[in-house]
Amino acid sequence: MELKLVRESAEGKPKKTDIKKVEAIVEKGNGTAIIYFDRDNSHKDLIALGEHFENSEKSFYMREVRYGLNDNDYMYEVHVL
Secondary structure, three states: OEEEEOOOOOOOOOOEEEHHHHHHHHHHOOOOEEEEEOOOOOHHHHHHHHHHHHHOOOOEEEEEEEOOOOOOOEEEEEEEO
């Protein structure tokens, strides 16, 4: 599964990552992390990511963060504990 991290600027392109790199980010944070994903990710992939961490006996919380008035001004915030 290919995931995209949040863009650093409105005109920028999102950085691509995979589930192994996301796991490394979580482990680097002593088993907890807050990660921001780009709006271009499919909701289905993010739900699959949550199921992956829940199967690993970790808590997973995801929400949509809106930062502007346009419909496309949002990102996904993911908490893994």
